Amino acid sequence: MHMRRSGTGCRSDPKNPAESISTQLCMGLFSRFLPRPLGRHPTMTGLDSWYGYMKSHDRTALWDLLHPDAVFESPVVHSPQRGRDITFKYLSSAEKVLGGPGFTYVGEWTRERGAVLEFKTMIDGIEINGVDIISFDAEGRITHFKVMVRPLKAINMLHRLMAEQLAAQS
16 A cells, blocks of 8 residues: 655555655655644744844843853854853844844744744945844744844944944943
């Protein structure tokens, strides 16, 4: 007996153990395309909290959203910044620098444990485009936050503004 599941092209023959193993591998490869069980996955919980923080600017909410081992990657710092304290410092500074009235998220792509959020803003006449690539743990806390920005003149300006903001926090 052959089975076909959700158009993945994976076939199963219970009489043939080798085929069953290959079917399991095939189903694993295609599992991201299969319907997910109903319920709230960590990304939705985390994104609700992130958007809430961006709207309220509540630093306590940001702190609570960060996993103790969170990692932050910036377009203006060469190495990943590890730990809740430094991640909090960078994200709260970035929110002050970028999060003005012109800041808006214009795209969102999600997976079970992560999201890519496209944003745009204007600072000092320079249009900034970027993405936040965010990973979440099972509770919806941020475990990894990577920012990518364009164009180069925006990165140079952000480097200067972030340095000023980080110095003001020290």
